[in-house]
Amino acid sequence: MTFDPASLNYDAHGLIPAIAQDHATGEVLMLAWMNAESLAETLRTGQVTYWSRSRKELWAKGATSGHVQRLVELRLDCDRDCLLLRVDQTGPACHTNRRSCFYTAVREGEEIEVLKPMA
Amino acid sequence: MTFDPASLNYDAHGLIPAIAQDHATGEVLMLAWMNAESLAETLRTGQVTYWSRSRKELWAKGATSGHVQRLVELRLDCDRDCLLLRVDQTGPACHTNRRSCFYTAVREGEEIEVLKPMA
Secondary structure, eight states, X not given: OBOOGGGSOOOTTSOEEEEEEETTTOOEEEEEEEOHHHHHHHHHHSBOEEXXXXXXXXXXXXXXXXXXXXXXXEEEOTTSSOEEEEXXXXXXXXXXXXXXXXXXXXXXXXXXXXXXXXX | OBOOGGGSOOOTTSOEEEEEEETTTOOEEEEEEEOHHHHHXXXXXXXXXXXXXXXXXXEETTTTTXXXXXXXXXXXXXXXXXXXXXXXXXXXXXXXXXXOSOOEEEETTEEEEOOOOOO
16 A cells, blocks of 8 residues: 555644654664654655654754664554654764663662763 | 652643553554553553543553553653653554554555564
8 A cells, every 4th residue: 555644643733753763773762753744854855854843843853963864664553643763873863962862761760871972 | 860750741631652662672562642640550560551542541551451561661761751661561562463553664655564463
């Protein structure tokens, strides 16, 4: 079946959550949001573009930092209301310079930093 | 620092997206939503409980199907507005009986089923 971005279930704001996962290691890097336009741009260019909810504009990941995400494979979930982006991540995915945004673990009720910023 | 569920950035509906990942294989299994109560219940019991947006009630994952998720580790992202649940998944995570909800890949513009239902 030909994929139609309009067939996805966007929320009331026209957005859908997108999980970025390192295609080689399986590491979950970040979660951000897409609208139909950013998804189309991602598929057209092969580089991940999100929708910035704070700036209310297209956000070509890594456009200024160089920390781009090359889309290796797009996956949809069963309800078509979430995307999984299997990516080739250049450098850190997180604005804190860490490989992944999920660098805080909760262990025995305490927050523990489990990833350091990249050199 | 002691983890306080009230310190998370919930959305306007009091919800936060939670990604469930197989702790052993790294496979992304599903994305669902939590509120503060479901997160507290998850931490109290060690079994993942979400908030069902359709039924508007706590959803103890696997309570009827037996396909429970044991929480191995909770992680927070940099913005504290998304959770990563590293879990030990019993059986399929997806209601379609597939291991993961992300069983549809988009390849060269076509939707391809990449995971079959479990036996």
